Amino acid sequence: MKNLFWSFGAVAVIAVAFASCSKDNEYDLANNNNVICDTTAVSYANTVAAIMSANCNVCHSGANPSAGIATNTYQGLNAFYSVTLLGSIRHEANYSPMPNNAPKLSDCDINKVTAWINQGKLNN
Ligand code: HEC
Structure with missing residues (x-):
């Protein structure tokens, strides 16, 4: 049970990390920096x-x-x-x-x- 809890936690952390990555990309797109123009x-x-x-x-x-x-x-x-x-x-x-x-x-x-x-x- 404890192991299950920790792996769920790890998945959540990874998911949050990916979500913030895609936010960065949206920011770049909106600001026209270093993306295809x-x-x-x-x-x-x-x-x-x-x-x-x-x-x-x-x-x-x-x-x-x-x-x-x-x-x-x-x-x-x-x-x-x-x-x-x-x-x-x-x-x-x-x-x-x-x-x-x-x-x-x-x-x-x-x-x-x-x-x-x-x-x-x-x-x-
Ligand atoms: C804060 C006010 C302000 C903003 C914002 C502004 N302008 Fe101006 N603009 C002026 C004023 C005042 C003049 C006339 C005096 C001068 O030429 O400096 C002028 C003049 C110009 C001229 C003539 C310049 C020349 O050398 O004859 C152009 C072209 C121009 N503006 C384009 C733009 C464009 C395009 C933008 C947006 C990217 C812009 N302006 C944003 C105030 C502004």
């Missing part, structure tokens, strides 16, 4: 809008958006020159680094915005 068939609606919502719309939306440009709509984001948009999110010289006063986007998010431009700035 899917840049196929990128559109404003299916990919870019979420990146803008999380990082840009707080300033670039509403009645008086920063730089006069809204990022929360497809038409608004299109108003940025592609080279200016990329220069800003890549923090290149001669462009204002964006998001303003906040850490750079993840490499995956930058790659997605780059892919969006290279694929012809699709809306949907």
